[in-house]
Amino acid sequence: MKVTVFYDGECPICLKALSRWRDKAYTCDIEWFDITGQDDVLVAKGINPQRAIEQLHILCDDGAILTSMNSYSFLLCHLPRWWWLGFLVSLPGVRHGLTWGYDAMTRRRLKREGRCCDSKC
Template identity: 25%
Template sequence: MDTTRPAATVYYDGACPLCRREIAHYRSRAGAEAIAWVDVSSCPPEALGPGLEREAALARMHVRASDGTLVSGARAFAAIWSALPGFRLLGRLAASRPVAPVAELAYRVFLLLRRAWRRPPRRPGPG
């Protein structure tokens, strides 16, 4: 049995077409296999792990680091980028003190626009 812990676990809204497209881009990159990708619009509740409810996960993108730390919004993007080769410099920049608040503001503006694009979540079936 493989007990390797992922570098990060990304919780994304697969019912949002733009979100789905962006995650597909990241998943196609080298190093993405070290990240666990969870579509919160269709996953069972236990896939969210401790401290994360479906409503919160659908409202903002979340990333759980390998140490269990949970971040959301622009910090989640910085965590994804920091975990992917070729994006690590961008991840450090996005997490830096002068950039992080601006990135979070931009993410909040995106969230307002995203409401128009999002489809209702699929309910997981039994079993």
């Protein structure tokens, strides 16, 4: 299985996390794709560019698009010794709470950076 992970190359938190996780031995092939200035590519793949800034997106080779905590769960489930955390993140109550916290943190960061286009910011 091959997947593409779309990350925000203008996000210092994202880049720090990427440096930790990029070279791990996943059980699937991963292409890491910086979305900075790539709105046309995102739209062509069916991904809203603003949503891609707000949430981690993964495009699977079967065309499925995973977002937010489902993306993180997927990545963790494909890392030996981390699969259990991926399973935990996928549990409905846990996923909902983590999504709420992640979204709130992201909105604050984007507002601080002047990149927030959402009325919730």
